[in-house]
Amino acid sequence: MLFYIFAALAVLSGAYMVLTRNLLYAGFSLLVTLLSLAGIYVLLFADFVAVLQLMVYVGGVLVLILFGIMLSSRVHDKSVLSESVNKGWGIIISLLIFIGLAYTITRASFSSLAWIRTGAYADVLGYQKSTVQSIGIKLMTDFVLPFEVASLLLLIALMGAAYIATDKQNV
Amino acid sequence: MLAFVLTLSLMLLIVVVVVYAERKVAAFMQDRLGPTEAGPYGTLQPLLDVLKLLQKEDIIPSAADKKLFAIAPVLIFVAVFAGFAVIPLSPGLVPAGIGIGVFYFLAIVSLDVIGLLMAGWGSNNKYAMLGAMRSVAQIVSYEIPAGLAILSAVMICQSLDFQEISYQQGAIMNLFPGLEYDTNWLFGIEALGINTTAVGGITTWNIFRAPFLLVAFVVYFIASLAECNRAPFDIPEAESELVAGFHVEYSGFRFAVFFLAEYAMMVLVCLVAVILFLGSWNTPLSNIGPFKLAYLTTGTVGELSGILWGAFWLISKTLVLLFVQLWARWTYPRLRVDQLMHLCWKVLTPVALGLVLLAGIWRLLMV
Numbered sequence: 001m002l003f004y005i006f007a008a009l010a011v012l013s014g015a016y017m018v019l020t021r022n023l024l025y026a027g028f029s030l031l032v033t034l035l036s037l038a039g040i041y042v043l044l045f046a047d048f049v050a051v052l053q054l055m056v057y058v059g060g061v062l063v064l065i066l067f068g069i070m071l072s073s074r075v076h077d078k079s080v081l082s083e084s085v086n087k088g089w090g091i092i093i094s095l096l097i098f099i100g101l102a103y104t105i106t107r108a109s110f111s112s113l114a115w116i117r118t119g120a121y122a123d124v125l126g127y128q129k130s131t132v133q134s135i136g137i138k139l140m141t142d143f144v145l146p147f148e149v150a151s152l153l154l155l156i157a158l159m160g161a162a163y164i165a166t167d168k169q170n171v
Numbered sequence: 172m173l174a175f176v177l178t179l180s181l182m183l184l185i186v187v188v189v190v191y192a193e194r195k196v197a198a199f200m201q202d203r204l205g206p207t208e209a210g211p212y213g214t215l216q217p218l219l220d221v222l223k224l225l226q227k228e229d230i231i232p233s234a235a236d237k238k239l240f241a242i243a244p245v246l247i248f249v250a251v252f253a254g255f256a257v258i259p260l261s262p263g264l265v266p267a268g269i270g271i272g273v274f275y276f277l278a279i280v281s282l283d284v285i286g287l288l289m290a291g292w293g294s295n296n297k298y299a300m301l302g303a304m305r306s307v308a309q310i311v312s313y314e315i316p317a318g319l320a321i322l323s324a325v326m327i328c329q330s331l332d333f334q335e336i337s338y339q340q341g342a343i344m345n346l347f348p349g350l351e352y353d354t355n356w357l358f359g360i361e362a363l364g365i366n367t368t369a370v371g372g373i374t375t376w377n378i379f380r381a382p383f384l385l386v387a388f389v390v391y392f393i394a395s396l397a398e399c400n401r402a403p404f405d406i407p408e409a410e411s412e413l414v415a416g417f418h419v420e421y422s423g424f425r426f427a428v429f430f431l432a433e434y435a436m437m438v439l440v441c442l443v444a445v446i447l448f449l450g451s452w453n454t455p456l457s458n459i460g461p462f463k464l465a466y467l468t469t470g471t472v473g474e475l476s477g478i479l480w481g482a483f484w485l486i487s488k489t490l491v492l493l494f495v496q497l498w499a500r501w502t503y504p505r506l507r508v509d510q511l512m513h514l515c516w517k518v519l520t521p522v523a524l525g526l527v528l529l530a531g532i533w534r535l536l537m538v
Binding site: 024028031047048051052054055058059060062063066067070071132 | 239270271274275277278279281282284285288291292300304307311314331
């Protein structure tokens with residue numbers, strides 16, 4: 001039941017975000033989409049991912065987007081409106097993404113997953129209280145290389161941002 | 172449902188006390204008397220303030236973005252109130268004991284920022300807009316030292332669960348499922364060989380268990396002042412230049428909600444500081460020889476005595492911290508924007524990063 005509420009909210013706000021021409025409203029409806037997705041993650045026993053979603057996307061990315069919209073253009077008494085351009089390319093790319101996602105979803109055999117076969121009310125987490133421990137152990141053992149590469153990438157991005165933002169008049 | 176009602180009423184009660192204390196403390200620090208008319212020593216003043224606000228007309232400026240204007244106060248209050256869900260009030264009494272409480276707290280506080288932006292934009296007022304911009308820039312930057320300071324405490328405790336962190340800092344640690352065989356050492360160093368598991372009291376608080384966390388506590392406290400826009404970090408609401416910041420256009424009930432959310436935020440960050448660094452609901456008194464002061468002032472877990480003692484210690488420590496917040500407001504002048512950013516990025520963040528490194532090393536000494 002909860003799932004259907006969150007799913008409906010996510011779909012409706014997502015549709016509103018795409019259809020509205022007011023960029024700011026689109027930003028705020030993205031907030032609703034992200035929140036309901038976080039709710040769905042919690043229902044899937046992925047508490048860490050849910051909170052991470054709030055932390056990174058709502059607390060970071062969305063604030064940055066809104067901040068950008070507000071700082072860049074407030075035309076007197078008129079909100080920022082988006083115009084539809086690149087219709088052909090947009091349709092092609094979104095169709096390709098849709099086909100890719102649909103193909104992946106149909107290929108995945110959900111019924112063979114262990115925790116679905118045992119039933120939705122089984123104790124998926126076992127004795128652990130959250131998924132944090134297992135995520136941490138996985139990150140430091142099986143996935144340590146991608147993890148380190150990602151941190152290096154972020155460091156490079158940080159240095160690049162700092163370089164772009166420096167005052168070049170002194171050079 | 173009971174937890175919801177209990178948390179809400181407790182929060183309202185503390186907020187009323189803080190609003191009254193704010194006026195009285197401010198008055199005494201400026202050699203005034205403060206409110207004296209309503210009730211004994213003016214104690215009814217905050218209630219009358221709220222009553223007055225509720226009677227006022229709810230004005231929505233005609234040029235405002237009405238939907239955003241109406242949603243913003245609700246969103247801010249919901250974000251702050253949701254943070255209370257993971258706060259343990261006493262052993263055995265926590266509204267939602269989720270395993271990643273600390274992380275959830277950090278995420279939910281950043282939701283507050285969206286509400287501020289909404290209010291600033293929706294008001295369609297340049298002062299509100301400037302206030303919201305400043306406020307968001309400040310909160311987003313100070314989240315980093317605050318988060319790092321919290322992280323160092325979490326690394327010492329090896330848990331993201333507020334209740335587990337609370338249990339670790341007291342004499343009844345071994346009652347928590349999963350911690351039955353853990354021991355606390357003096358200053359957290361096993362090599363000293365002094366077992367403080369049963370001593371409890373202040374010797375097992377996090378600032379004592381790992382003394383460098385005292386620095387982390389100070390970093391967190393400064394950052395939390397900035398996160399709830401309190402003086403000396405109140406440039407978002409600077410009365411003398413921005414009138415009142417993002418809530419300048421709000422009146423009546425909506426303003427009351429903003430006011431409530433702001434004070435609730437102060438209470439929330441102080442509660443978290445107490446839980447992470449100052450021993451949560453544990454008593455400061457230790458078991459010394461035959462005098463079992465720690466057990467005496469903890470009560471029995473799960474019974475009324477345990478709940479009352481726990482709530483008493485937690486709330487009194489929180490009130491002390493809240494008093495420090497008020498004290499700081501009348502002691503330090505407001506920081507300029509560049510000083511604010513200098514403090515955050517060039518002082519607090521490097522210190523907090525060092526603390527995280529130190530926490531890792533200290534944890535190795537503890538096991």
